[in-house]
Amino acid sequence: MELLLVFLVGILYSAGIYLILRRSMVKLLLGFMMLGNGANILIFLMGELSKGKAPIIDGEESQFTDVYADPVPQALILTAIVISFGLTAFAIILLKKVHATTGTDDLDSLNVQDLDI
Amino acid sequence: MISNFILAPILVHMLTAIVLMFFWKKIRAQKTISIIGNSIAFLVSLQLSISVWQNGNMTLQVGGWEAPFGITFVSDMLSATMVMLTALVSLCVGIYSTEAINTSRIRYGYFVIFHFLIMGLNGAFLTGDIFNLYVWFEVVIISSFVLLTLGGKKRQMEGAVKYVTMNMLASSIFLTAIGILYGITGSLNIADLPEHVAAVENRGLVTVTALLFFVGFGIKSAVFPMYFWLPSSYHTPPSAIGAVFGGLLTKMGVYSMLRIFTVVFTPDDFIQGVFVAIAVLTMISGALGVINKRNLRRILSYFIVCHIGYLIAGIGLYTELALVGVIFYLIHDVIIKSNLFMMSGIINKIRETQDIYRLGGFYKDYPKLSIVFAIILFSLAGIPPLSGFWPKIMLFQEAFAQGSYVLLGTLIFASFITLFIVARIWSEIFWKDLPKPNSEEIDHFCNFHKRGKIALVLPIVALAVVSLFIGFKASFIFEISERVAYELKNPQIYIDSVMNHLK
Numbered sequence: 001m002e003l004l005l006v007f008l009v010g011i012l013y014s015a016g017i018y019l020i021l022r023r024s025m026v027k028l029l030l031g032f033m034m035l036g037n038g039a040n041i042l043i044f045l046m047g048e049l050s051k052g053k054a055p056i057i058d059g060e061e062s063q064f065t066d067v068y069a070d071p072v073p074q075a076l077i078l079t080a081i082v083i084s085f086g087l088t089a090f091a092i093i094l095l096k097k098v099h100a101t102t103g104t105d106d107l108d109s110l111n112v113q114d115l116d117i
Numbered sequence: 118m119i120s121n122f123i124l125a126p127i128l129v130h131m132l133t134a135i136v137l138m139f140f141w142k143k144i145r146a147q148k149t150i151s152i153i154g155n156s157i158a159f160l161v162s163l164q165l166s167i168s169v170w171q172n173g174n175m176t177l178q179v180g181g182w183e184a185p186f187g188i189t190f191v192s193d194m195l196s197a198t199m200v201m202l203t204a205l206v207s208l209c210v211g212i213y214s215t216e217a218i219n220t221s222r223i224r225y226g227y228f229v230i231f232h233f234l235i236m237g238l239n240g241a242f243l244t245g246d247i248f249n250l251y252v253w254f255e256v257v258i259i260s261s262f263v264l265l266t267l268g269g270k271k272r273q274m275e276g277a278v279k280y281v282t283m284n285m286l287a288s289s290i291f292l293t294a295i296g297i298l299y300g301i302t303g304s305l306n307i308a309d310l311p312e313h314v315a316a317v318e319n320r321g322l323v324t325v326t327a328l329l330f331f332v333g334f335g336i337k338s339a340v341f342p343m344y345f346w347l348p349s350s351y352h353t354p355p356s357a358i359g360a361v362f363g364g365l366l367t368k369m370g371v372y373s374m375l376r377i378f379t380v381v382f383t384p385d386d387f388i389q390g391v392f393v394a395i396a397v398l399t400m401i402s403g404a405l406g407v408i409n410k411r412n413l414r415r416i417l418s419y420f421i422v423c424h425i426g427y428l429i430a431g432i433g434l435y436t437e438l439a440l441v442g443v444i445f446y447l448i449h450d451v452i453i454k455s456n457l458f459m460m461s462g463i464i465n466k467i468r469e470t471q472d473i474y475r476l477g478g479f480y481k482d483y484p485k486l487s488i489v490f491a492i493i494l495f496s497l498a499g500i501p502p503l504s505g506f507w508p509k510i511m512l513f514q515e516a517f518a519q520g521s522y523v524l525l526g527t528l529i530f531a532s533f534i535t536l537f538i539v540a541r542i543w544s545e546i547f548w549k550d551l552p553k554p555n556s557e558e559i560d561h562f563c564n565f566h567k568r569g570k571i572a573l574v575l576p577i578v579a580l581a582v583v584s585l586f587i588g589f590k591a592s593f594i595f596e597i598s599e600r601v602a603y604e605l606k607n608p609q610i611y612i613d614s615v616m617n618h619l620k
Contacts, residue, residue, distance in 0.1 A: 020286065028282065032285055032286075036289060039289050039293050039296060042293060042296045043292070043295070043299065045300075047299070047300070072299070072305070073299065076248055076295075076299070083252070086255075087285055090259065090262055090263075091285070094262070094274070094281060095278070097266075097269065097274060098274045098275070098278055102271065102275070107278065110275040110278055
């Protein structure tokens with residue numbers, strides 16, 4: 001399972017960065033989504049997977065005696081998902097607006113402001 | 118010292134923003150509330166700084182969850198200094214915004230987002246948890262996205278695409294670094310991390326993580342080769358927004374570097390070498406970029422890039438004296454960059470252009486304003502005894518003492534270019550006659566009512582006075598910088614103040 005996730009993370013990162021480097025705005029957006037998901041799975045992976053072990057202590061005992069799933073990475077991912085949801089929503093609206101004002105999907109044509117000598 | 122008061126600078130801005138939302142369409146009420154909120158935040162930040170200065174570090178374990186399990190807020194002298202600078206700049210820019218930002222932008226929530234941005238900055242400066250730092254970063258960038266695009270002009274949109282792309286990429290890299298750091302250490306508390314990082318056997322992985330943090334923060338603070346988003350976006354929004362961005366946002370990246378690379382990772386020779394090399398390239402590319410620009414605000418944007426190099430260079434040298442120089446320069450830079458952008462706003466109001474070749478005759482028309490602007494420009498160039506001079510001389514000295522002659526040469530080169538461009542700005546905008554005679558209706562400034570003029574000029578004068586104060590009372594600023602640098606070089610003080618309950 002770990003190995004599978006390692007490859008998945010690698011694919012998501014490389015595909016994400018490849019798409020960000022493209023000239024199309026839609027691909028830029030897709031690239032960010034992939035990069036965000038890749039980062040989330042990476043955090044999940046770094047927290048050491050342990051299947052079916054909830055971090056709950058039995059009533060009689062006072063501390064953990066068994067291996068347990070680390071809850072912190074899950075909390076981090078949850079936060080990161082919410083944040084990337086907000087950012088993606090903003091980015092979609094922004095790119096839609098950019099498309100409406102400039103009438104192009106090509107990122108290279110957005111250099112008008114940079115040409116002041 | 119444990120105190121809830123540490124949250125006050127964050128909460129004041131949050132409450133101000135929330136109250137502002139209830140006055141969505143009432144422009145005058147929004148302006149008043151914003152000024153009141155900024156003033157309270159200023160007093161609160163002053164109180165926080167004085168308290169930290171007198172009683173040492175202040176900490177708060179949120180919700181009673183002791184470190185390293187809960188989220189910690191820490192204010193040491195570095196955080197307190199940054200919060201104080203943020204409060205000063207936000208108060209001045211807040212007052213300036215009441216007249217400089219047009220009513221349609223205010224109607225779409227300019228002040229609300231402005232206060233959320235300042236809240237995020239304060240949070241980033243005060244938090245003692247690395248994931249919490251990420252969350253504050255996100256608060257700041259999403260607010261800055263909205264401020265940058267508010268108004269929806271075509272050029273703003275073009276700049277925003279670059280800005281949004283690079284900042285989202287920086288966040289992803291920062292998050293990746295946090296993920297790996299958590300994987301190898303199992304902790305997120307900045308004060309708890311150094312112990313775990315030191316225990317990691319795979320040193321290569323630690324270096325990689327450190328460099329990932331450097332790239333993440335480097336994009337935010339616009340270092341070579343990740344700076345190009347800054348000059349292509351900072352000149353597009355109104356000057357008040359540019360003032361906050363130019364003064365504070367890049368400095369947030371520098372603050373995070375200072376924090377992470379003094380407490381969590383201790384730079385070895387390799388990382389120090391990377392810092393110095395990046396600093397040299399940043400200064401050169403910033404200085405060369407500034408030479409052929411005509412748009413005043415693009416010149417200022419390249420100045421930001423160029424002068425970030427000074428700060429990175431100081432971190433790279435990593436001696437106590439170099440860090441004193443960095444902190445001193447940081448204090449000077451935040452004030453001066455905000456002020457320069459506000460200055461460009463007034464020039465724009467008077468002449469309706471930012472092109473330095475089409476500007477001119479400013480000294481003849483507005484001699485008093487010109488003198489204030491001269492103070493700002495000469496402080497930037499670092500003409501003694503104005504504020505830019507002292508930190509530069511410290512950095513020169515330290516580069517010389519450490520034998521980094523390439524760095525020393527670049528520092529001098531960047532200073533020289535700064536002086537050259539300042540002289541050019543002065544001769545083109547202030548001394549030269551106006552190329553095309555000015556028609557009266559262009560000048561939006563002289564027709565302003567009296568209160569409006571005061572609101573525009575007072576913040577600039579106030580910050581110019583602060584610059585003069587930094588220059589003439591350098592011993593006081595030096596004392597603060599020395600204390601900050603001492604704390605940075607002895608991270609045990611920071612660690613003990615957070616973890617003291619374990620003893």
